[in-house]
Amino acid sequence: MSGYERCVVTFLDILGFRSLLGRKSAEEIASDLVKFRKFTEGDEPHQPRRMKDYRLQSEVRAEIISDAIVRVRTTETQYQDGPFVWELLDLLHIQIDCIANGILIRGAMQIGDMHLGMSLEGPVFGQALVDAYLMEENDVVFPMIAVDQEVVRQHLKDERLWLEGHSARDEQDYADRLLAQDERGIWFIDYLRASLNEMDAYYHGWIEFLRMHRDLISRELNAGHPERVREKFDWLRDYHNRTVNKARRSFDVDEGIEEFGDRLENIFADLIVPE
Incomplete structure (x- = not known):
């Protein structure tokens, strides 16, 4: 036209x-x-x-x-x-x-x-x-x-x-x-997955981003929202946790000690948002 x-x-x-x-x-x-x-x-x-x-x-x-x-x-x-x-x-x-x-x-x-x-x-x-x-x-x-x-x-x-x-x-x-x-x-x-390749500090930056994302979700889940609003953050928690769990499965459990000061298994476990 x-x-x-x-x-x-x-x-x-x-x-x-x-x-x-x-x-x-x-x-x-x-x-x-x-x-x-x-x-x-x-x-x-x-x-x-x-x-x-x-x-x-x-x-x-x-x-x-x-x-x-x-x-x-x-x-x-x-x-x-x-x-x-x-x-x-x-x-x-x-x-x-x-x-x-x-x-x-x-x-x-x-x-x-x-x-x-x-x-x-x-x-x-x-x-x-x-x-x-x-x-x-x-x-x-x-x-x-x-x-x-x-x-x-x-x-x-x-x-x-x-x-x-x-x-x-x-x-x-x-x-x-x-x-x-x-x-x-x-x-x-x-x-969440795609942001890994966009971080200046690569894994360091990505883990920090996931930590911010975890904290944001936790704040909203504890904010006393009505059920219809809480469902949005339940979805976001599930999306976050799926991404973190996939990352956990993709690494050797002992990786990360030299670079991060802890095993990646422990770092990713700490990034999970509780049910």
């Missing part, structure tokens, strides 16, 4: 924002919103001097809607820079940064037609935004960023979503490192 372009669209918001209004001060909530917006910000709009310089590579426009953020990444570019995996990586880092600041988020990703303007100046609208919002509202109950199943299928069929020179197998391998399916069959960004 004229004026629209195909984009990767993610609708994100802070988990349980309404309940925060009764639990935190205005200053604390404002601080969380400022951080959330900073972590999710898009690219600065710019005005290329020549038409041939438009859409050289994938760019992101981020739109703020109260406690929600809409991220729209272009895919119809002159150079194939892998916009699908690139956006997954950006969202992974958004989750890492938010959790490090005590903020839990949820979201939904779709691909479809959007209006952005030639220089990303907006206004931002389109069917993909509606689809992402409805998916997040109706299907994303837990603190995850879900990826629509049709998007996962499209990724392997549409070379415009690939990095230049990649095969379908290459793209599948990258996606497999970043995505998992929950018990309902919903694809989501597996940020």
Whole structure:
């Protein structure tokens, strides 16, 4: 359709924002919103001097809607820079940064037609935004960023979503490192597992991140939430513990003494969130 372009669209918001209004001060909530917006910000709009310089590579426009953020990444570019995996990586880092600041988020990703303007100046609208919002509202109950199943299928069929020179197998391998399916069959960004390769200090950084994640879950499980809210943190605890237990099984029980001062078996055991 004229004026629209195909984009990767993610609708994100802070988990349980309404309940925060009764639990935190205005200053604390404002601080969380400022951080959330900073972590999710898009690219600065710019005005290329020549038409041939438009859409050289994938760019992101981020739109703020109260406690929600809409991220729209272009895919119809002159150079194939892998916009699908690139956006997954950006969202992974958004989750890492938010959790490090005590903020839990949820979201939904779709691909479809959007209006952005030639220089990303907006206004931002389109069917993909509606689809992402409805998916997040109706299907994303837990603190995850879900990826629509049709998007996962499209990724392997549409070379415009690939990095230049990649095969379908290459793209599948990258996606497999970043995505998992929950018990309902919903694809989501597996940020706990995938964050290992994004840490500056590798295992040291990852273990510290898991420790922060454990403490965040424990605080929320002990916060006296209503049952329907507690279910979200029960899911998060189970996801956390599955990840930690898989890590425990992947190491020799005596590994880690020299590097960490204790056996990894003991370190990972301490990271489990009690039932």
